[in-house]
Amino acid sequence: MQSLRVTTLAAACALALGGCMVGPDYHRPTVETPGAYDYAGAEAIETEAIDWWKQLGDPVLDELIGRSLAQNKDYLTAAARVDEFYGRYMSTRSGLFPQLGGEFGAGRSRTAATRLTPAFESTQIQADLRASWEIDLFGRLRRLTESARADLMASEYARQATRIALAASVASGYILLRDLDQRLVIARSTLESRKGASDLFHERFKGGVVSEVQVSQADSEYASAQASVASFELQVKQQENAVALLLGENPGPIPRGKTIDQIAAPAIPAGLPSALLDRRPDIRLAEEQLVSANAQIGAARAQYFPTISLTGLFGSASDALSNLWEGPAEIWSYAGVASMPIFTAGGIAGSVKSAEARQQEALYQYQAAIQNAFADVDNSLTGVQRTKEQLAATDAQVRALAQYAKLSRDLYEGGYVSYLEVLDAERNLFNAQLSQAALQDAYLAQIVNVYKAFGYGWPAGEPEPDGHTAPPIAAELGQTH
Numbered sequence: 001m002q003s004l005r006v007t008t009l010a011a012a013c014a015l016a017l018g019g020c021m022v023g024p025d026y027h028r029p030t031v032e033t034p035g036a037y038d039y040a041g042a043e044a045i046e047t048e049a050i051d052w053w054k055q056l057g058d059p060v061l062d063e064l065i066g067r068s069l070a071q072n073k074d075y076l077t078a079a080a081r082v083d084e085f086y087g088r089y090m091s092t093r094s095g096l097f098p099q100l101g102g103e104f105g106a107g108r109s110r111t112a113a114t115r116l117t118p119a120f121e122s123t124q125i126q127a128d129l130r131a132s133w134e135i136d137l138f139g140r141l142r143r144l145t146e147s148a149r150a151d152l153m154a155s156e157y158a159r160q161a162t163r164i165a166l167a168a169s170v171a172s173g174y175i176l177l178r179d180l181d182q183r184l185v186i187a188r189s190t191l192e193s194r195k196g197a198s199d200l201f202h203e204r205f206k207g208g209v210v211s212e213v214q215v216s217q218a219d220s221e222y223a224s225a226q227a228s229v230a231s232f233e234l235q236v237k238q239q240e241n242a243v244a245l246l247l248g249e250n251p252g253p254i255p256r257g258k259t260i261d262q263i264a265a266p267a268i269p270a271g272l273p274s275a276l277l278d279r280r281p282d283i284r285l286a287e288e289q290l291v292s293a294n295a296q297i298g299a300a301r302a303q304y305f306p307t308i309s310l311t312g313l314f315g316s317a318s319d320a321l322s323n324l325w326e327g328p329a330e331i332w333s334y335a336g337v338a339s340m341p342i343f344t345a346g347g348i349a350g351s352v353k354s355a356e357a358r359q360q361e362a363l364y365q366y367q368a369a370i371q372n373a374f375a376d377v378d379n380s381l382t383g384v385q386r387t388k389e390q391l392a393a394t395d396a397q398v399r400a401l402a403q404y405a406k407l408s409r410d411l412y413e414g415g416y417v418s419y420l421e422v423l424d425a426e427r428n429l430f431n432a433q434l435s436q437a438a439l440q441d442a443y444l445a446q447i448v449n450v451y452k453a454f455g456y457g458w459p460a461g462e463p464e465p466d467g468h469t470a471p472p473i474a475a476e477l478g479q480t481h
Contacts, residue, residue, distance in 0.1 A: 020137060020138060020139060021138065021139025021142055021143060021298055021302075022138050022139055022143075022298050022301045022302050022304075022305065023139070023143055023294075023295070023297045023298020023299070023300075023301050023302070024294060024297060024298065026290075026291050026294045026295070028287070029290075029363060029366065029367070031277065031367070031370055033273045033274045033276075033277075033370075033374070034273045034374060035272075035273070036272065036273070037273065037377060037378060037381055050456070050457060050458060050459060051065075051457075052266060052269075052451045052456045052457065053065055053167060053171050053266075053448075053451075055264060055266035055267065056171065056175075056263050056264055056266060056444070057258065057263065057264040058174075058257040058258045058263055059257060060174075060255050060256060060257030060258075061170075061171060061174050061257060063255075064170055064174060064243070064247060064254070064255075065167050065170050065171065067247045067248075067249075068166055068167070068170045068246050068247045068248065069163065069166065069167070070248075071247055071248030071249065072166055072246060072247065072248040073248055074162060074166070075159070075162050075163060075166050075248075076248075078155075078158055078159040078162040079159055081155050081158070081159070082152070082155045082156050082159050084155070085148075085151050085152040085154075085155040086152055088148055088151065088152070089145070089148040089149055089151070089152045091148075092141075092144050092145050092147075092148040093145045093148065093149075095134060095136075095141045095144070095145075096136060096141050096142065096145060097133075098131055098132070098133040099131065099132050099133065100129070100130070100131050101129075101130045101131075102127075102128065102129050102130070103126075103127070103128045103130065104126070104127045104128075105124075105125070105126050105127075106123075106124070106125045106126075107123070107124050108121065108122070108123045108124075109121070109122055109124070110122075126316065126331075127316055128313055128314070128331075129313070129314050130311075130312070130313050131310075131311065131312045131313075132309060132310065132311045132312075133309065133310045133311075134307065134308070134309045135308040135309070135310065137305070137306075137308060138302045138305040138306075139298055139302055140298075140299050140302035140303070140305075140307075143295045143296070143297075143298035143299040143302065144295070144296075144299045146291070146292075146295035146298075147291075147292040147293075147295035147296050147299065148292075150288045150289070150291035150292035150295065151288070151289075151292050153284075153288045153291075154285045154288035154289050154292065157281040157282070157284040157285035157288060158281070158285050160281035160457075160458040161280075161281040161282045161285060163457055163458055164281065164452055164455065164456070164457035164458060165452065166246065167457050168448050168449070168451070168452040168457070169246055170243065170246050170247070171448050172445045172448050172449075173239065173242055173243045173246055174243060174254075175260070175263065175441055175444045175445055175448070176239055176441055176445070177236065177239045177240065177243060177254060177256075178256070178258070178259060178260040178263065178441075179260050179437050179438060179440060179441030180232060180235050180236045180239055181236060181256065181259070181260070182259060182260045182261070182437040182440075183232050183434050183437045183438070184229065184232040184233060184236055186430070186433045186434060186437065187225060187228040187229045187232050187434075188229055190225045190228070190426075190430050191222070191225035191226060191228070191229050193426075194218070194221045194222040194224075194225045194426075195222055195225075197218050197221070197222070198215075198218040198219050198221075198222040200218075201214055201215045201218040202215060210419075214419050217419060217420070217423060218419075221423060221426075221427070225430075240252070240253060240254045260437060260440050260441060260444075261440060263444060265443065265444060265447055266447050266451070268381070268384060268447070268450060269450065269451065269454050269456065271454060273374055273377070276370070276373045276374070276377070276454070276455065277370065279454060279455040279456075280373050280454075280455035281455060281458060282369055282373070282455075283366070283369050283370055283373055283455075285369075286362070286365050286366040286368075286369040286370075287366055289362045289365065289366070290359070290362040290363055290365075290366045292362075293355070293358045293359040293361070293362040294359050294362075296355045296358065296359070297352065297355045297356055297359055299355070300348070300351040300352040300354075300355040301352055303341065303348045303351065304340075304341070304348055305340065306338045306339065306340035307338070307339050307340065308336065308337070308338045309336070309337045309338075309339075310334070310335070310336050310337075311334065311335050311336075311337070312332075312333065312334040312335075313331070313332060313333045313334070314330075314331075314332045316330055316331065373453070373455075376449075376452075376453035377450070377453040377454060379449075379453075380446060380449040380450040380452075380453045381450060383446040383449065384443070384446045384447055384450060387439060387442050387443045387446050388443055390439055390442075391436070391439040391440065391442075391443050394432065394435050394436045394439050395436060397432050398429070398432045398433055398436050401425065401428050401429040401432050402429055404425045404428075404429070405422070405425040405426050405428075405429045408421045408422045408424075408425040409422050409425075
């Protein structure tokens, strides 16, 4: 009963002093944010779409991204790391609570006979319940728990950042693959056209209609088209393998859906720069690292103060199992221990200084993450605008060059221009068509970068696991900062 009173008194003291935690409490740093982005097109819309890639309108791409989120090794590694930090958090938090343990032992011994005493045999049976508790008067354990919790949240934000980057990489990789497919189609069509021209000029040369110079020109253009086809076939194969690796699969063929000019361009999302602080998981990750480093200062400073621990034992000991639970067999003990440093030759001061320096490092990294995010958004929005302008100009150029190539061939057949004029027109048209396909890819990729830069691709606010191994930390830990 006396042991119970002491334990109860200690618990009451701990609760009364529960708010006494040394070290600074965390407050989000003030950050200067732009009032608006330099470019926000009239087509910008408000959206909270998590699976933004579905706006591209290609079910094959949707299926590929789903496979990557289920199989990509980097993403699975990030999910496993969340489990690791969840275990660390649970282990650290356990120090706030009493630790209980049990012990049961039995033994039998015999002493040898002497001239004065006969041989003696005895049996000893003992069952104990042990308890220990470190009273966290100055918040050392609570600060360590706060730091572990922030580390856990940072690992979850790292997983979400990986999810965003992976989805964007698969989308960009697939779009590039369809672009290369389109360029290969253009190259093969040009090869077929130039083969026909080469065959025709060989026939005309045999009839004495054209010179050997014109035949050589036609053969040269045909060989150039052959080289282009081989080059694009290689690039298509390499891009297929790159996408397969993003899917977490061995290199192999990738299914196709819509062509590059059939893929829909998603709308540009609208938003304010200040929203990035909560939208982008990499910024949230950097902030949680700052929270963790801030809490470590308190844990380091708490080493200056006493550590108070309570221990207790309650059990029974008897020479027979039948007597183990009788009153005379009862044993118990309790003790309280307080310890504090007296002289550490600067050891604690060094720990505090190191923790404060890490907090400053985390602060600068948090500020840099925000600035990088603003730059990412500005670059991607500007990229969309400028690439769209380039694409419109190239579309007009392709139409003009197609007309030029047709007219030049008609003029050549009429004997008004040399074949060099035809070759020049067709060569320019071929290059412009390749540029057009490349710019279609670039424009869609820039829009993908916009969604990535805005931090779309995961639920805004508290992270919510999406079916992988990550624990339900949002419900477990409550609201974040």
